[in-house]
Amino acid sequence: xxxxxxxxxxxxxxxxxxxxxxxxxxxxxxxxxxxxxxxxxxxxxxxxxxxxxxxxxxxxxxxxxxxxxxxxxxxxxxxxxxxxxxxxxxxxxxxxxxxxxxxxxxxxxxxxxxxxxxxxxxxxxxxxxxxxxxxxxxxxxxxxxxxxxxxxxxxxxxxxxxxxxxxxxxxxxxxxxxxxxxxxxxxxxxxxxxxxxxxxxxxxxxxxxxxxxxxxxxxxxxxxxxxxxx
Amino acid sequence: xxxxxxxxxxxxxxxxxxxxxxxxxxxxxxxxxxxxxxxxxxxxxxxxxxxxxxxxxxxxxxxxxxxxxxxxxxxxxxxxxxxxxxxxxxxxxxxxxxxxxxxxxxxxxxxxxxxxxxxxxxxxxxxxxxxxxxxxxxxxxxxxxxxxxxxxxxxxxxxxxxxxxxxxxxxxxxxxxxxxxxxxxxxxxxxxxxxxxxxxxxxxxxxxxxxxxxxxxxxxxxxxxxxxxx
Numbered sequence: 001x002x003x004x005x006x007x008x009x010x011x012x013x014x015x016x017x018x019x020x021x022x023x024x025x026x027x028x029x030x031x032x033x034x035x036x037x038x039x040x041x042x043x044x045x046x047x048x049x050x051x052x053x054x055x056x057x058x059x060x061x062x063x064x065x066x067x068x069x070x071x072x073x074x075x076x077x078x079x080x081x082x083x084x085x086x087x088x089x090x091x092x093x094x095x096x097x098x099x100x101x102x103x104x105x106x107x108x109x110x111x112x113x114x115x116x117x118x119x120x121x122x123x124x125x126x127x128x129x130x131x132x133x134x135x136x137x138x139x140x141x142x143x144x145x146x147x148x149x150x151x152x153x154x155x156x157x158x159x160x161x162x163x164x165x166x167x168x169x170x171x172x173x174x175x176x177x178x179x180x181x182x183x184x185x186x187x188x189x190x191x192x193x194x195x196x197x198x199x200x201x202x203x204x205x206x207x208x209x210x211x212x213x214x215x216x217x218x219x220x221x222x223x224x225x226x227x228x229x230x
Numbered sequence: 231x232x233x234x235x236x237x238x239x240x241x242x243x244x245x246x247x248x249x250x251x252x253x254x255x256x257x258x259x260x261x262x263x264x265x266x267x268x269x270x271x272x273x274x275x276x277x278x279x280x281x282x283x284x285x286x287x288x289x290x291x292x293x294x295x296x297x298x299x300x301x302x303x304x305x306x307x308x309x310x311x312x313x314x315x316x317x318x319x320x321x322x323x324x325x326x327x328x329x330x331x332x333x334x335x336x337x338x339x340x341x342x343x344x345x346x347x348x349x350x351x352x353x354x355x356x357x358x359x360x361x362x363x364x365x366x367x368x369x370x371x372x373x374x375x376x377x378x379x380x381x382x383x384x385x386x387x388x389x390x391x392x393x394x395x396x397x398x399x400x401x402x403x404x405x406x407x408x409x410x411x412x413x414x415x416x417x418x419x420x421x422x423x424x425x426x427x428x429x430x431x432x433x434x435x436x437x438x439x440x441x442x443x444x445x446x447x448x449x450x451x452x453x454x455x456x457x458x459x460x
């Protein structure tokens with residue numbers, strides 16, 4: 001350790017990639033893996049849900065759920081009665097989880113059945129989720145989860161009151177053991193198949209907002225906010 | 231057992247719902263759970279990927295992957311070298327998995343941060359995945375996986391040859407311990423919040439095909455097939 005190490009030297013350099021580990025190096029399609037922090041953040045931030053995996057009674061469970069990101073930390077919330085959030089709580093060392101986010105960008109049609117694929121962007125985070133007890137961290141985490149659904153929305157909604165906060169458990173998962181996996185481009189047909197009479201290429205998928213539908217009891221004088229116009 | 235039981239009496243009645251079990255009854259939002267077979271099938275069939283959870287070295291892993299359905303069986307394929315597919319193989323009793331499919335249909339904006347949500351349809355399947363060795367079952371499973379990406383496509387592609395088949399592992403998961411979870415409708419604001427000045431309602435999400443992009447080396451005489459026109 002250099003004597004000039006500053007108190008901040010244990011914090012990750014935010015420009016540096018995540019360090020690959022045994023379980024974040026894929027066994028196949030290694031060329032699709034990335035540890036780039038900005039890429040990982042962009043994939044996470046574009047998602048509405050993650051798939052949270054944990055082990056219960058020795059068997060895996062994969063739960064789709066809302067989440068939010070603040071810097072190098074992910075937050076998931078839920079009822080204080082929900083099983084994974086209870087398991088992350090209290091005196092135990094936390095809940096081992098794998099949190100995965102996936103976007104399907106295009107269908108990839110090859111001449112051969114074997115080379116059919118999808119273009120996608122995914123992120124997989126391994127770690128131990130712990131319960132957040134600090135009131136201020138809980139508050140900003142809940143804002144982040146609302147803003148993950150609609151960026152900026154938390155400033156235009158009533159914040160949680162004491163009763164709602166008491167009913168809500170928040171867990172945190174640090175972005176530490178993380179990888180992205182991305183496939184782009186056209187089909188990877190075998191040279192011998194290129195002359196076959198089957199259409200080949202990609203079908204990009206579109207995603208967007210349809211016209212917002214006001215709640216039945218919304219005051220008609222309240223207009224659709226600008227952050228929904230995209 | 232009635233003496234009139236037929237040899238087929240152990241097969242599930244395809245009109246009957248799945249039987250709830252301890253792990254397919256949710257701890258919260260029970261009113262969103264369903265065991266309806268047709269609903270489960272429709273949610274599965276509309277998906278491009280599933281999230282497959284399994285346990286490796288005691289920790290959960292959640293892998294996004296292609297899949298296919300034939301009746302009451304799901305199939306996942308991969309390289310024979312991939313870790314989950316190796317773990318499902320051979321003399322061991324198979325690989326305990328949880329396979330989850332999720333569609334996000336709309337963003338739900340409430341006056342309160344607490345009641346923000348998503349409208350979604352999800353299916354969760356618990357079970358033990360086993361390696362498929364029967365050549366005919368492997369062949370129809372691989373067709374089903376291609377047809378999950380684009381219905382009907384397997385008839386318009388070169389089938390896998392012996393070398394490709396040898397490189398591909400296929401695992402099967404029976405639809406037995408299964409539940410769907412669906413949220414629809416508008417925000418569930420507290421009556422006391424209805425007069426707050428925040429817009430509330432839902433933002434439906436759209437999904438569709440963009441213009442297909444032919445492979446660089448595609449013969450220009452080959453037109454976009456009709457099954458891509460939607």
